[in-house]
Amino acid sequence: MKKIIENWNQISLIKKIICGLVAGVILALAVPQLTVISLLGDLFVGALKAIAPLLVLFLVMGALANQREEKQSNIKRIIFLYLLGTFLAGCVAVAASFLFPVTIALTDSASATAPPSGIGEVVNSLLMSLVSNPVDALANANYIGILAWAVLLGIALRKAGDGTKKAISEISDALSQIVRWVIACAPFGVMGLVFTTISQQGLASLLSYGRLILLLVGSMAFVAFAVNPVITFIGIRKNPYPLVLKCLKDSGITAFFTRSSAANIPVNMKLCEELGLDRDTYAVSIPLGSTINMGGAAVTISTLTLAAVHTLGIPVDIPTAVILCVLSAISACGASGVAGGSLLLVPLACSLFGISDDIAMQVVGVGFIVGVIQDSCETAINSSTDVLYTAVAEFSRRRKENHV
DSSP states (O other), rough: OOHHHHHHHSOHHHHHHHHHHHHHHHHHHOTTTOOHHHHHHHHHHHHHHHHHHHHHHHHHHHHHHHHHOOOOOHHHHHHHHHHHHHHHHHHHHHHHHHSOOOOOOOOOOGGOOOSSSSHHHHHHHHHHHHTHHHHHHHTTTTHHHHHHHHHHHHHHHGGEEEEEEHHHHHHHHHHHHHHHHHHHTHHHHHHHHHHHHHHHHGGGHHHHHHHHHHHHHHHHHHHHIIIIHHHHHHHHSSSSSSHHHOOOOOOOIHHHHOOTTTTTHHHHHHHHTTOOHHHHHHHHHHHHHHHHOHHHHHHHHHHHHHHHHHHHHHOOHHHHHHHHHHHHHHHHTTTSSSGGGGGGGGHHGGGGOOOOOHHHHHHHHHHHHHHHHHHHHHHHHHHHHHHHHHHHOOOOOOHHHOOO
């Protein structure tokens, strides 16, 4: 038994999730009456629901509290590119979701959701969520309120002692470790979720996942090969593709398999050195980018949210779509650096449309089913653009200095 466990632990998470997905399909077709298997999916989603609010609070609060005052003016330019790239990625995902709408399989409880009547109700709900009691926000998984309090506390704690900041960081690290433990159970959770979907709705329901994967990967590819080259060209004023492709090849491929922006930091630091960038700058921008440069996460959050919106038949006007672009960019910046971390921010965006936490976590479960491909592509874009935007900012500064 011990040998079997050791061999299982040596298998990569992606392969284990694939095994869970296949097992779920086979069991659903062979023994659809064995509903106890569905319990695995329920436990997995329940664990995610339990840890997600605390994770959002301490990740964002810790990142802001430990933010250092930077002397390099270039850092401001890099941060601007990080935020711009993340926002534009969210816009691409929203536009693609309207051009190619997809729906996903949800349980019957989804029909109880009351859609907002218009932008006025959305804004009112958003503002009231912002001023929610912090304890109440945590207890009721009000992610907008959690994010607001995390930002305020993070800014207020910048002047706190090193001991306090270290404690917050350690709690954040501990919560991230718990998330890793939960995600380690993803193969069994995915098996239960797939079993439930197919046993209740049939094999045809998987077609919606195929369309969802195509939409996610297509949006990320557009960001990587169209949006990022435009940003790069504006900065360096020459053919952007050699730099874009080098970052994708040397950083993106590694990140695709590690599925962790944090784990790819050493690779990115080495690539920055090869590009001849200023060490004092990239030593700060690369770790920072692994936290706030989350274009792929913005694509995931926007796409999955609008998939739920289309499934529930909730109408979306242009102002609300713009708010979603901004909200997905902001929430993406708080995404955890662990595999599947962005999925835990989907409920935040779903709450914008009045979608309950129970339904939102079903969407997160769908995210883990497609995450075999989605999360790898997402991390590849996130990590490779850490280097790309750092290089663009520095090469742009050098070009301007040479013209002076």
